[in-house]
Amino acid sequence: MGGIDGIGLGTFGIYTFDFEYQPAAQMRESIQELEEQGWRAFWIPELLGREALTHAGYLLSSTERMHIVNGIAQIWSRGARWTYGAALLLADAYPDRHVLGLGFGGEPHPGITPLTAMRTYLDEMDQLETVNPAPKAAVRRILAAYGPKMxxxxxxxxxxxxxxxxxxxxxxxxxxxLGPDAFLAVEHPVLFESDPGKARAIAREHLNPYLNTPYNVAKFRRLGYTEEEIGGGGSDRLVDDLVFWGDLDTIVGKLHTHITAGADHVAVQVIGVEPGQTAMPYWRELAGALSPQHVTT
Known part of the structure; x- marks a missing residue:
């Protein structure tokens, strides 16, 4: 399907907020262990304080093979000129190992739709000229996208x-x-808990912010969930669809359903881990359960 998967992201990767709570030395140790486990893609958000491109550069410098994906760098947090310049440098320093994921997070501009803002941002990036040397490997970029137009x-x-x-x-x-050629990555939360009551309670706590923000509510409506299912913490159907919970085999089996449906890559977000703690034990289990060709090709 998509071209990025063919050059090394693999079928499964890791998405996490964990590193927001870790000092630099622990981040380096963690990302190096994940690389040793065979993971090839590591996705980082930009939400709780770490700046997207600096964060990506540090993790790239700490590894030899790991692909670092900004999931996402917020377009309203920095000008297109500076995003372009940072992406050029990372592509030059770490060929084919950085993916610039762009999204419309950050402080919104009143009266400008996300689609218009993103199109304008891409236009600015594509029209820029710079004295910076062009990297041998091109900048790779993707968009956070849900609706048909994005x-x-x-x-x-x-x-x-x-x-x-x-x-x-x-x-x-x-x-x-997207058609057959464009790359499609799907982030999905997973929870290692087999008790339905406990699992859904933890999942609802995780989903709560997303069930109460306008863009996400609109997304869930487009997915076919009713107002009653979205409200009140989310129905069992919605929670079970959006958080894969259970034992290891159950979780792994459900993750593969995204691949069957057309995803090139699934970025797995382990939830149920307290801030300041690490999901490393679960990442180790997942690395062992996912066959090598799915993790590393």
């Missing part, structure tokens, strides 16, 4: 799309819009 923009202007907190049906819809 997915079309990702298809037409970048290597592809990243989705976040969606169900398997959305993955199939996204693949139809």
């Amino acid at each position: 997915l079309e923009l990702a298809r037409d202007r970048t290597a592809g799309a990243q989705t976040y907190h969606v169900n398997v049906a959305h993955t199939a819809q996204a693949r139809d819009i």
Whole structure:
């Protein structure tokens, strides 16, 4: 399917907020252990304080083979000129190991739609001229995209799309819009808990911010969930679709449903870990359960 997968991200990667709470030395040790386990892609958000491109550069400098993906760098947090310059340097210093994921997070500009803002940002990046040397390996970029128009923009202007907190049906819809050649990565939360009551309680706590923000609520409506399912902490159906919980075999089996539906890559976010703690024990289990060709090719 998409081109990025063919040059090393693999079928499964890790998405985490863990590093927001870790000092630099612990981050370095953690990312190096993950590389030794065979993971090839590590996704980082930009939400709790770490600046996206600095964060990516540090992790790239701490590893030899790991692909670092900004999931996402917020377009309203920095000008297109500076994003372009940082991405050029990372592409030059670490060929084919950085993926610039762009999204419309950050302080919004009143009266400007996310689609217009993203199109304008890409236009600015594409029109920039710089004295900085061009990297031998091109900058690789993708967009956070959910609705049809943003997915079309990702298809037409970048290597592809990243989705976040969606169900398997959305993955199939996204693949139809993107076509066979664009890259599609799907983030999905997982929870190592087999008791339904406990699992859904933890999952609802995790989903709560997303069930109460306008863009996410609109996304869930498009996915076919009713107001009653979205409200009140989320219905069992919604929670079970958006958080894969259970034992290791159950989780791994469910993750593969996104691949069957058309994803090139699934970025696995382990939840249920307290801030300041690490999901490393679970990452080790997942690395062992996912066959090597799925982790490393």
